[in-house]
Amino acid sequence: MAPDAEPVPDTDVIVVGAGPTGLTLAAELRLGGARVTVVERLAAPTGQSRGLGFTARAMEAFDQRGLLPRFGRGETPDISPVGHFGGVRFDYTVLPGAHFGARDIPQSLTESVLETWATDLGAVIHRGWEFTQLHNGAGPDSSSVEITVRTPEGARRLRAAYLVGADGGHSPVRVAAGIDFPGTPASRVMYLADVVGGSLRPRPLGERLENGMVMAAPLGEGVDRIIVCPDGAPPREGAAPVTFAEVADAWLRLTGEDIAGAATQWVSSFTDATRQAAAYRRGRVLLAGDAAHIHLPAGGQGMSTGILDAVNLGWKLAAVCRGTAPRTLLDTYHEERHPVGARLLVNTRAQGTVFLGGRESDPLRALFAELIEYDDVKRHLAGIVSGLDIRYDLGGDHPLLGRRVASRVLVGPAGETSTNRLLHSARGVLLDLADDPAVRTTVAPWHDRVAVTTATPKPLDERDDELSGLSALLLRPDGHVAWASAAPGGDGLSAALHRWFGSPTRPAP
Numbered sequence: 001m002a003p004d005a006e007p008v009p010d011t012d013v014i015v016v017g018a019g020p021t022g023l024t025l026a027a028e029l030r031l032g033g034a035r036v037t038v039v040e041r042l043a044a045p046t047g048q049s050r051g052l053g054f055t056a057r058a059m060e061a062f063d064q065r066g067l068l069p070r071f072g073r074g075e076t077p078d079i080s081p082v083g084h085f086g087g088v089r090f091d092y093t094v095l096p097g098a099h100f101g102a103r104d105i106p107q108s109l110t111e112s113v114l115e116t117w118a119t120d121l122g123a124v125i126h127r128g129w130e131f132t133q134l135h136n137g138a139g140p141d142s143s144s145v146e147i148t149v150r151t152p153e154g155a156r157r158l159r160a161a162y163l164v165g166a167d168g169g170h171s172p173v174r175v176a177a178g179i180d181f182p183g184t185p186a187s188r189v190m191y192l193a194d195v196v197g198g199s200l201r202p203r204p205l206g207e208r209l210e211n212g213m214v215m216a217a218p219l220g221e222g223v224d225r226i227i228v229c230p231d232g233a234p235p236r237e238g239a240a241p242v243t244f245a246e247v248a249d250a251w252l253r254l255t256g257e258d259i260a261g262a263a264t265q266w267v268s269s270f271t272d273a274t275r276q277a278a279a280y281r282r283g284r285v286l287l288a289g290d291a292a293h294i295h296l297p298a299g300g301q302g303m304s305t306g307i308l309d310a311v312n313l314g315w316k317l318a319a320v321c322r323g324t325a326p327r328t329l330l331d332t333y334h335e336e337r338h339p340v341g342a343r344l345l346v347n348t349r350a351q352g353t354v355f356l357g358g359r360e361s362d363p364l365r366a367l368f369a370e371l372i373e374y375d376d377v378k379r380h381l382a383g384i385v386s387g388l389d390i391r392y393d394l395g396g397d398h399p400l401l402g403r404r405v406a407s408r409v410l411v412g413p414a415g416e417t418s419t420n421r422l423l424h425s426a427r428g429v430l431l432d433l434a435d436d437p438a439v440r441t442t443v444a445p446w447h448d449r450v451a452v453t454t455a456t457p458k459p460l461d462e463r464d465d466e467l468s469g470l471s472a473l474l475l476r477p478d479g480h481v482a483w484a485s486a487a488p489g490g491d492g493l494s495a496a497l498h499r500w501f502g503s504p505t506r507p508a509p
Helices: 020-031 056-063 107-120 172-176 244-255 301-322 327-356 359-371 375-386 437-446 493-501
Strands: 011-016 036-040 052-054 082-085 088-091 102-106 124-127 130-136 145-151 154-165 189-196 203-209 212-220 223-230 263-271 274-276 285-287 409-412 415-418 428-432 450-454 472-475 481-485
Touching: 011 020, 011 145, 011 301, 020 036, 020 107, 020 301, 036 154, 052 056, 052 301, 056 301, 082 203, 082 327, 082 375, 088 359, 088 375, 102 107, 107 124, 130 154, 130 172, 154 172, 154 301, 172 285, 189 244, 212 244, 212 327, 223 244, 244 263, 274 327, 301 327, 327 359, 327 375, 409 450, 428 437, 428 493, 437 450, 437 493, 472 493, 481 493
Parallel strands: 011 036, 011 154, 036 124, 154 285, 428 450
Antiparallel strands: 052 102, 082 088, 130 145, 145 154, 189 223, 189 263, 203 212, 212 223, 409 415, 428 472, 472 481
């Protein structure tokens, strides 16, 4: 090696943070063939579960990787058809395929499933390693990124091609990279506790009372998750941890129920602070999950949005690390996910105003109750919270372009399969729906990155059949449509393959 040559990186990608976002990203990177090292400040998982389940789109993303059976709920976890927006309840199934998500899966289980998945795929995870310093990588001309981590054996330097901060709302990686985090500060405090033996009346979607909102959801074995949101309660000052006495006092004031004598598994608090990173990428440093966006927890959207950040980023970053795609592919991560995060912040702030506002929000609540009677409004709000209406702006005017494709049963020469099953390996998928040799010839030079399936979809009610009339469809590894055509011949397919999967290799034999 020449004296001024860049040292070989220790790994392709360093991920800081072993929460749901970081673990999903680690697995996605391994599926894409990239080497990945995860560093996590905590020596062991806490076992606590701020999140309880995930949205319909996150559940669909897990199904696209074949993960759902690992959650111990069979092929499909229990889902809730009835949800809410800002506390106003309605049936989400008014939107085809939509539901309020899987609501009985603790975050601790989700993290355990994702960690096993990532390590089985070959991800290296170091617990008790704390990120402390970024030496280079955030500059536009950086050729690698180097960090220092504090380990039980002392400080250590790590080098990689890229660094991803999935390290929470306070994100030391984001701060070190100099990425702004604008937004609105906290205006209220809310309390959370897992109460043992409280025998509480279930209020799984929350209940608006005269002076605030309370929620109670059974977690099994005599344990209830409660959330208490008193009207006008200001953010807590200082760093002193919340006590159960404070939570029980707030619960008593709002409900009249005395739970002070109950035991607790853990107690915490949160706020409605709302912020979003100005950039999801700076040089070779990227952000995902809470490091990129924080907001009021509403509808279980936070963890799910972070997981979907990882699903969007993983295949792109792996392709760049393997050299099969140019670095400019990473620009599409911010371009696609930043608007999703911005819309998330708008909808959670709106829900907070409707559900958690005091008496001044009564007129807004009454108006929402009227609007929710319209099916178009229900479909719109269900699409927002479920994540099923996400459409990336990829250019072009085909109505499916940039959207996800719902799981469909396909029938071909080899028997039945499904669109979700075809995505298990996180490769691109070309669906040849008209047995067209021209499209198969076009995609052949990308055979190492795009699988071809010739099949026809099982018929649906034509009103709900988004594949009706299509000749072929190109799916990205994240399940979003990169190209679609109703005409035979594959016009525009080669351009889409170059855009999303880089330059071709030799044609398949």
